[in-house]
Amino acid sequence: MTANAQSISLPPAPALLSGRGWTGFLVALLLVCAVAPALNLLVPVGNPLHLSDYGVALVGKIMCFAICALAMDLIWGYTGILSLGHGLFFALGGYAMGMYLMRQIGRDGNYQSDLPDFMVFLDWKELPWHWALSDSFMATLALVVLVPGLVALVFGFFAFRSRIKGVYFSIITQAMTFAAMLLFFRNETGFGGNNGFTDFKRILGTPIATQNMRMVLFVLTGLTLLGFFLFGRWLIASKFGRVLQAIRDAETRVMFSGYNPLPYKLTIWVISAVMCGVAGALYVPQVGIINPSEMSVANSIEIAIWAAVGGRATLVGPIAGAFIVNGAKSWLTVTAPEFWLYFLGALFIAVTLFLPDGVVGLVKKLKGVKA
Amino acid sequence: MTPDLMEQGARRLEKIAAQSAPQGQTESGGREAGFGRIHTPGEVDLTHGRILYLEDVHVSFDGFKAINGLSLDIAPGELRCIIGPNGAGKTTMMDIITGKTRPDSGTVFFGSTIDLLRHREADIAQMGIGRKFQKPTVFEPLTVFENLELALKTHKGVWPSMVFRLSGTQKDRLAEVLHTIHLADQVNRPAGLLSHGQKQWLEIGMLLMQDPKLLLLDEPVAGMTDDETARTAELFLTLKGKHSLMVVEHDMGFIQTISEKVTVLCDGSVLAEGTLDQVQADERVIEVYLGR
Numbered sequence: 294m295t296a297n298a299q300s301i302s303l304p305p306a307p308a309l310l311s312g313r314g315w316t317g318f319l320v321a322l323l324l325v326c327a328v329a330p331a332l333n334l335l336v337p338v339g340n341p342l343h344l345s346d347y348g349v350a351l352v353g354k355i356m357c358f359a360i361c362a363l364a365m366d367l368i369w370g371y372t373g374i375l376s377l378g379h380g381l382f383f384a385l386g387g388y389a390m391g392m393y394l395m396r397q398i399g400r401d402g403n404y405q406s407d408l409p410d411f412m413v414f415l416d417w418k419e420l421p422w423h424w425a426l427s428d429s430f431m432a433t434l435a436l437v438v439l440v441p442g443l444v445a446l447v448f449g450f451f452a453f454r455s456r457i458k459g460v461y462f463s464i465i466t467q468a469m470t471f472a473a474m475l476l477f478f479r480n481e482t483g484f485g486g487n488n489g490f491t492d493f494k495r496i497l498g499t500p501i502a503t504q505n506m507r508m509v510l511f512v513l514t515g516l517t518l519l520g521f522f523l524f525g526r527w528l529i530a531s532k533f534g535r536v537l538q539a540i541r542d543a544e545t546r547v548m549f550s551g552y553n554p555l556p557y558k559l560t561i562w563v564i565s566a567v568m569c570g571v572a573g574a575l576y577v578p579q580v581g582i583i584n585p586s587e588m589s590v591a592n593s594i595e596i597a598i599w600a601a602v603g604g605r606a607t608l609v610g611p612i613a614g615a616f617i618v619n620g621a622k623s624w625l626t627v628t629a630p631e632f633w634l635y636f637l638g639a640l641f642i643a644v645t646l647f648l649p650d651g652v653v654g655l656v657k658k659l660k661g662v663k664a
Numbered sequence: 665m666t667p668d669l670m671e672q673g674a675r676r677l678e679k680i681a682a683q684s685a686p687q688g689q690t691e692s693g694g695r696e697a698g699f700g701r702i703h704t705p706g707e708v709d710l711t712h713g714r715i716l717y718l719e720d721v722h723v724s725f726d727g728f729k730a731i732n733g734l735s736l737d738i739a740p741g742e743l744r745c746i747i748g749p750n751g752a753g754k755t756t757m758m759d760i761i762t763g764k765t766r767p768d769s770g771t772v773f774f775g776s777t778i779d780l781l782r783h784r785e786a787d788i789a790q791m792g793i794g795r796k797f798q799k800p801t802v803f804e805p806l807t808v809f810e811n812l813e814l815a816l817k818t819h820k821g822v823w824p825s826m827v828f829r830l831s832g833t834q835k836d837r838l839a840e841v842l843h844t845i846h847l848a849d850q851v852n853r854p855a856g857l858l859s860h861g862q863k864q865w866l867e868i869g870m871l872l873m874q875d876p877k878l879l880l881l882d883e884p885v886a887g888m889t890d891d892e893t894a895r896t897a898e899l900f901l902t903l904k905g906k907h908s909l910m911v912v913e914h915d916m917g918f919i920q921t922i923s924e925k926v927t928v929l930c931d932g933s934v935l936a937e938g939t940l941d942q943v944q945a946d947e948r949v950i951e952v953y954l955g956r
Contacts, residue, residue: 301839301848304809306829532828535810539803546801549762551789551874552820560822 307530309523318519325515330508346504353511353579355619356518360572362599362611363521364565369597370605371529372561373541375459378466379569380593381473382441386570387583388477389440391490392424393433394501394578398494410492411485421483430497434574441570442563449562453555458544467590474588489584496578507579514575518612521568525608528564537561538606598637602644604651613652666741666905669710708775708792708877715740715878715908716761721770723756723932730756731767732932738878743904745919745940746912748929749953754912755798757929758880762795763788774878790820794876798883800863804856808847808866811855812838815870838873844899845869861888868899878908885918897921928953 310318329352332344361383369375395409404413408420426432448469452462480486495501528534539547540554547554577583586592595618603614618640625633648655703709716738723731731753738744746754759765760772763785772780780788789795803811816834818824830838842848845865850858855866864884871879884900885893893915900922903909913919919926919940928936928949936946943949 301842301851303830303835303838304807304852528826531826532813533822533825535803535806535814536825538805539814542803542805543801545764545785546797546803547814548785549789549795550815550820550870551786551817553784553786556822557825 309526309530318523321515322519325519326512329515330512333508334504346507349507349511350579351623353507353514354576355616356511356514357572357576357579358596358599358619359612359615360514360518360521360575361569361596362603362615363518363525363608364568364572365596365600366605366608366611367525367528367537367561367568368565369600370607370611371534371541372537372558374558374562375463375597376466376562376565377463377590377593377597378468378470379565379596380590381470381588382445382566382569383573383576383592383596384473384477384583384585384587385441385444386437386573387577387587388484388490388573389433389436389570390574390577391493391583392427392484393430394493394496395485395490396424396428397496397498398492401494402492409485409490411480411488412483415480423483437570437574438567441566441573445563445566446559449559453558453562467593470588470593471590474585477585477588485584487585489582490577491582491584493578493581501578502581510575510579514579517571517575521571522608522612528561529608533557533560595637598641598644600651602640602648602651604648604653607651607653610651610653617652666710668906669740672710703777707777709777710740710775712776713739714773715742715775716910717771717773717776718757718761719771721757721760721767721772723753723760723765723767729932731760734770734929734933736927736934738908738910740877740908741905743900743909743911743922743924745923745926746910746929747914747919747926747943747953748935752929753932754929755882756932758795758882758910758912761788761880762793786820789874789876792875792877793880794871794874794878795880796864796867796871796882796884798886800860800867802855802858802863802866802870805854807852807854808842808858809838809851811866812841812869812873815873817873817875841869841872844872846895861892864888865892865896868896872903876907879903879910881909881911883913884911885913885915893918894921 329344329349332342333346333349336343361379365376365379368379398409400407402410402413404410406413408417412420420427426436448466452465457465476482477484477489478487484490493501496506499506529537536547536552536557539550539552540557544554573583573587599614599618600611601614602618603612604610618637621636621640622633625636644651650657708715714737716736718734718736721731721734722729734753734757736757746757748754756765760767761780763780763783766781774780774788774791774793778791780793783791803814806814813830816838818828818834839848842851845868847858847862847866847869850862855863858866864887868881868884871881885896888896897918900909900911904922911919911922923940926938926940926943927934928943928946930948930952935952936943936949938946944954
């Protein structure tokens with residue numbers, strides 16, 4: 294038996310990306326870091342090749358959403374845990390960044406006070422305790438990662454330890470983000486109530502609403518998205534990624550193979566939440582506003598739709614899905630605003646019924662037919 | 665006596681001989697060493713000749729007594745067949761041993777020292793009890809190779825999995841198991857595309873990758889062709905001695921081929937025990953299970 298055992302050629306360890314994958318990755322990197330900035334900053338406004346500021350802002354925003362879709366793919370597509378509360382982590386990262394941006398306004402607000410305007414309006418005399426770290430950029434970066442991460446860790450620990458699964462887990466995550474939204478709506482919570490934070494002036498002492506700053510944020514977002522994509526590929530190519538898929542398909546078998554699913558689920562859940570938090574922190578300076586409606590249930594559901602449209606458990610798919618759905622959204626809400634929600638609903642039904650593997654699945658099928 | 669057990673005994677004797685050699689030099693003033701042994705946590709202690717020991721186990725689900733005073737024990741290296749009518753508690757018994765179901769009362773020991781009721785599923789699997797389900801359960805989108813690799817006995821924490829690479833010996837082991845389960849030419853095939861019998865084999869292969877001391881096999885030949893059944897019987901006979909096996913089956917022909925000792929379960933407790941011929945001759949067994 295052992296004699297011919299050597300004759301079997303075992304498959305090599307999976308590569309991070311295929312040759313074509315690397316080409317695509319480098320093209321995307323070039324587009325984000327060189328082509329887009331050149332078309333926006335160097336090509337004059339009248340030229341047909343010029344990339345408008347609106348376009349930069351739109352693509353920048355969609356790239357933040359794409360990070361969320363990627364995060365959703367790791368937890369839903371690969372691990373089979375559907376979260377309908379990822380909007381909360383996105384908003385938490387956004388709020389952490391928003392607090393810093395509010396402090397950066399300094400005395401340029403309407404009331405010329407050291408305190409943010411909404412606190413003056415509420416007649417508060419000093420900063421609440423949870424604003425203590427908000428004037429440090431470094432601390433803000435740490436909070437962007439730590440706050441969503443810790444919330445996810447605590448929530449996930451209790452949920453997964455109690456072996457809450459499937460639709461029950463989804464409902465609880467939805468309740469979680471809804472409860473947080475109600476909390477953030479209150480003025481007493483100290484996050485600007487239903488108006489949230491807006492009217493940002495500068496970041497790191499530099500004016501925030503300039504063309505250059507917008508481009509810097511755009512490039513940063515693009516790099517973050519590509520970085521997270523590579524990180525996701527690495528996770529999925531490792532045995533860790535295969536254990537996640539095994540948990541999705543047959544959790545009891547995983548347990549009887551000697552794995553404790555709890556730390557696995559918790560790890561990917563926290564990673565996913567942190568990715569959303571980072572996306573939120575990149576989103577807020579680009580759109581210039583954060584308020585509790587980001588935690589609304591509909592927003593979290595939309596993240597799941599992006600992932601489903603693009604194709605679950607593919608990593609590339611959800612990124613494409615975020616671009617397709619949000620591209621359609623920004624086009625339709627301008628041309629026929631009343632139809633957008635119908636379109637979204639129809640899209641979701643169509644994908645569920647006809648494209649269970651999303652756009653990526655469709656492309657693969659078409660290619661298979663040709664070949 | 666299993667090779668495992670004899671090896672252990674030989675090592676112990678050797679150790680004692682080494683300890684007692686330099687007499688009068690020890691701090692205890694040259695007293696003879698005791699023959700007690702230090703118990704290593706997690707190690708299965710087979711000195712009392714039993715790898716699995718259940719005593720007076722009771723479980724009820726909403727008043728239905730699934731297991732009712734079950735007592736059973738298995739020797740190291742034994743191949744034990746369990747038969748019994750539907751609802752006799754065979755699967756529930758496996759659930760209890762593997763930590764999936766907690767009994768209301770009773771004792772369940774793995775070796776002489778490990779109380780299985782104090783451990784969870786993953787721990788029990790890591791300690792050396794492998795289980796095959798009644799319905800073959802493999803990871804369908806993963807390839808045969810990946811299925812076996814996941815089951816491989818190694819550190820099963822999060823970080824070790826992230827940086828995991830197959831070592832040379834592990835590759836050899838994998839190839840060996842692939843041959844044993846006759847799936848060497850299907851290495852890169854997704855497990856979902858295998859035939860029913862092949863899935864059963866793959867699941868058995870996954871158990872072997874875990875290198876378990878005790879295998880619990882719930883209807884391993886259900887849905888297999890005659891040829892596959894014969895090869896499974898052959899495989900089990902080679903495993904016997906190196907591993908302890910507990911096989912639940914309804915296929916009497918299969919049991920005839922592999923069995924040495926058969927236990928008949930009925931209504932949650934042991935009805936009869938003995939060789940297949942003995943239990944087949946037992947009036948009560950004929951009554952409840954075999955039929956006249």
